[in-house]
Amino acid sequence: MRFLVRTLLEMPAATSRLMLPAAGGAWDLAQAARTAVSEPIVATAQRAARRLPGNAGRLAIMASETFLPALFEPCTPPALNAAVGQRAVEGCRLAADGPDALLALEEVRNKAAIFLLVLGVGRLIGVPSTFPLPLDELLRRAYGLGDFPALWAVEGLGHDYGESFFDAGVEPRGILSEASTADLPAKSLTMLNAGIGLAFAERRLRGLDPRASVAAVERAVTHFAALCQANARRGYLGAALESLGLTTRLFFPSMLAPVAAAVARRGPLADYFWHGVGRAIYFAPLNNLPFSLWQAFETAVRTAPDGRARRNAVAGVAWASTLVNQLEPQILADLLVGPHGARLARDGGFTNGLASAIMMRFDTTPGASFIEAFCRYRPANPRTAAWWAELVRRPCRLALEVIYPRLKRQGRLGELFRFHPLERLAAGAPVLELET
Numbered sequence: 001m002r003f004l005v006r007t008l009l010e011m012p013a014a015t016s017r018l019m020l021p022a023a024g025g026a027w028d029l030a031q032a033a034r035t036a037v038s039e040p041i042v043a044t045a046q047r048a049a050r051r052l053p054g055n056a057g058r059l060a061i062m063a064s065e066t067f068l069p070a071l072f073e074p075c076t077p078p079a080l081n082a083a084v085g086q087r088a089v090e091g092c093r094l095a096a097d098g099p100d101a102l103l104a105l106e107e108v109r110n111k112a113a114i115f116l117l118v119l120g121v122g123r124l125i126g127v128p129s130t131f132p133l134p135l136d137e138l139l140r141r142a143y144g145l146g147d148f149p150a151l152w153a154v155e156g157l158g159h160d161y162g163e164s165f166f167d168a169g170v171e172p173r174g175i176l177s178e179a180s181t182a183d184l185p186a187k188s189l190t191m192l193n194a195g196i197g198l199a200f201a202e203r204r205l206r207g208l209d210p211r212a213s214v215a216a217v218e219r220a221v222t223h224f225a226a227l228c229q230a231n232a233r234r235g236y237l238g239a240a241l242e243s244l245g246l247t248t249r250l251f252f253p254s255m256l257a258p259v260a261a262a263v264a265r266r267g268p269l270a271d272y273f274w275h276g277v278g279r280a281i282y283f284a285p286l287n288n289l290p291f292s293l294w295q296a297f298e299t300a301v302r303t304a305p306d307g308r309a310r311r312n313a314v315a316g317v318a319w320a321s322t323l324v325n326q327l328e329p330q331i332l333a334d335l336l337v338g339p340h341g342a343r344l345a346r347d348g349g350f351t352n353g354l355a356s357a358i359m360m361r362f363d364t365t366p367g368a369s370f371i372e373a374f375c376r377y378r379p380a381n382p383r384t385a386a387w388w389a390e391l392v393r394r395p396c397r398l399a400l401e402v403i404y405p406r407l408k409r410q411g412r413l414g415e416l417f418r419f420h421p422l423e424r425l426a427a428g429a430p431v432l433e434l435e436t
Contacts, residue, residue: 100334100335103328103330103331103334103335104290104291104293104335105290106328106331107290107293107324107325107331107335108288108289108290108292110324110325110327110328110331111282111283111287111288111324112288114152114323114324115283117149117152117153117156118152118153118155118156118159119156120156121142121152121153121156121157121160122156122157122160124145124153125138125141125142125144125145125153125157126138126141127157127160131164131165131167131168131170132164132168133160133161133164135157135161135181135184136183136184138157138161139154139157139184139185139188139192142154142157142188143188147365147367147368147370148326148327148365148368148370150364150365151191151323151360151361151364151365152191154188154191154192154195154364155191155192155194155195155198156195157192157195158191158192158193158194158195158196158197158198158199159195159196159198159199159202160195160199161175161192161195161196161199162175162195162196162197162198162199162200162231163199163202163203166199166203172196172200172227172230172231173230173231174230174231175196175231176189176192176193176196176231176232176233176236177231177233177234178233178234181233186363187363187364187365187366188364189233189236189413190236190239190360190363190364190413190414190416191239191360191364193232193233193236193237193239193240193414194239194240194242194243194417195243196228196231196232196240197228197232197239197240197241197242197243197244198243198246198247200224200227200228200231200240200243201224201243201244201246201247201248202247202251204220204221204223204224204227205220205247205248205251205252205255205259207220208220208252208255208258209254209255210254210255210258212255212258214258214261214262217255217258217259217261217262218262220259220262221244221259221262221263221266224244225241225266225269228240228241232414234411235410235411235412235413235414236413236414237414238272238414238415238416238417238418239413239414239416239417240414241269241272241273241414241417242272242273242275242276242279242417242418243276244259244263244269244272244273244276245272245273245274245275245276245277245278245279245280245316246276246277246279246280247276247280248260248273248276248277248280249276249277249280249281249284250280250283250284256277256303259273260273260274260277260305264305268418270308270309271308271312271418271419272312272417272418273312274304274308274309274310274312274313274316275312275313275315275316275319275417275418275419276316276417277300277303277304277312277313277316278300278312278313278314278315278316278317278318278319278320278353279316279317279319279320280316281296281299281300281303281313281316281317282296282316282317282320282321282324283320284296284299287299293321293331293335293336294335294336294339294340296317296321297314297317297318297336297340297343297344297350300313300314300316300317301313301314307347308419310347310349311347311348311349311352311419312349312418312419313349314347314349314350314353315349315350315352315353315356315418315419316353317353318349318350318351318352318353318354318357319353319354319356319357319360320357321336322353322354322357322358323357323360323361326357326361326370326371326374327370327374329373329374329377329392330377330379332392333377333379333384333388333392334379334381334384337379337384337387337388337391337392338379338381338383338384338387338388341384341386341387341390341391344387344391345387345390345391348419348421348422349419350391351391351395351422352395352419352420352421352422353419354391354392354395354396355395355396355398355399355403355422356399356416356417358371358374358375358395358396358399358400359399359400359403359404359407359413359416360413360416362400362404363404363408363413371400374392374396375392375393375396375397375400376393377392395422398422398426399422402426403422403425403426406425406428407425
């Protein structure tokens with residue numbers, strides 16, 4: 001029996017699976033032995049990663065959460081092969097048209113550039129190590145990077161601003177309230193609030209691991225929500241809350257199920273959470289392979305537990321992919337809207353995410369000429385052009401001319417960070433109040 005267990009542990013996963021019917025209970029024993037070996041190694045690595053400061057810690061956590069557990073999982077080789085195979089199929093389809101294959105590479109490059117920008121914004125704009133941070137001056141430098149990177153730079157600055165209070169041993173309280181930051185430019189508030197949410201989520205999740213009790217996860221979520229309530233600017237709370245889903249899925253994926261269970265009982269907080277999960281799925285490591293754009297949407301659909309979560313997750317992927325590729329509308333047109341328009345039109349998740357991204361971009365950089373250029377883009381392919389008119393141009397006009405002015409006037413721009421049917425927003429229908 002000992003020989004059989006050792007053999008099952010050492011053989012390739014596909015071979016051991018083939019032996020499953022004959023091995024019977026020995027397979028379960030082998031799995032138990034594999035778990036006994038792997039769990040202490042993975043847990044130790046994850047605890048060490050959580051102790052590292054700054055970006056080194058964030059990347060180490062991502063690696064220990066995403067890749068290390070997979071090394072011990074017998075299903076990893078076939079699952080990874082399937083994921084790569086899906087992208088290969090998409091690549092073969094696009095390779096029939098050479099320009100589309102090049103666009104797929106451009107999409108990956110755009111995504112990587114934005115991810116690195118958010119991580120490295122402190123160095124780019126010279127965020128000091130002293131406390132408190134000179135937020136007004138740092139915002140001026142962030143906007144000095146240009147209209148396109150400014151949105152992401154302000155989010156990264158918001159993270160560093162929120163983190164600076166913890167580093168100084170100060171409990172954040174009212175750090176973006178009107179009383180303490182009344183002179184900040186209004187255009188910076190959506191992404192600053194999103195950024196402090198990232199810092200709060202990261203702090204609360206660092207203290208957990210997949211073996212944490214339900215009560216411990218509940219406490220972490222409660223503390224996160226309380227931090228957002230106490231520090232976000234009125235009307236922008238949703239921007240901070242959405243960061244919990246983004247941080248969980250991107251940096252702490254092993255905590256996705258327990259955190260999702262904790263937010264499921266908290267009303268609209270679950271909407272923001274799943275929207276953030278969708279945004280994270282777009283940036284997930286596997287989706288940085290070429291030909292992954294459509295697979296990000298497919299992953300959002302598979303990950304969400306129900307229709308409401310699915311619409312928010314799909315909206316989150318659309319939100320992120322629109323903003324990242326806004327300078328090159330042909331990427332979304334030829335890789336996404338043209339080939340998959342019928343699927344995207346089904347439940348409104350895509351159009352909501354795209355419209356919300358356009359509104360948020362307009363609010364953050366109102367003078368950016370590429371916003372209108374993106375909305376007015378006309379694909380050369382007639383079929384793609386028809387889908388673009390329905391799924392992009394019409395939602396853009398509705399967003400900029402009807403919905404955004406109303407949300408801005410009502411002080412409810414935080415609603416851009418969760419799914420709403422565009423028709424309800426355009427009609428001025430009331431939305432659910434937050435329950436955290």
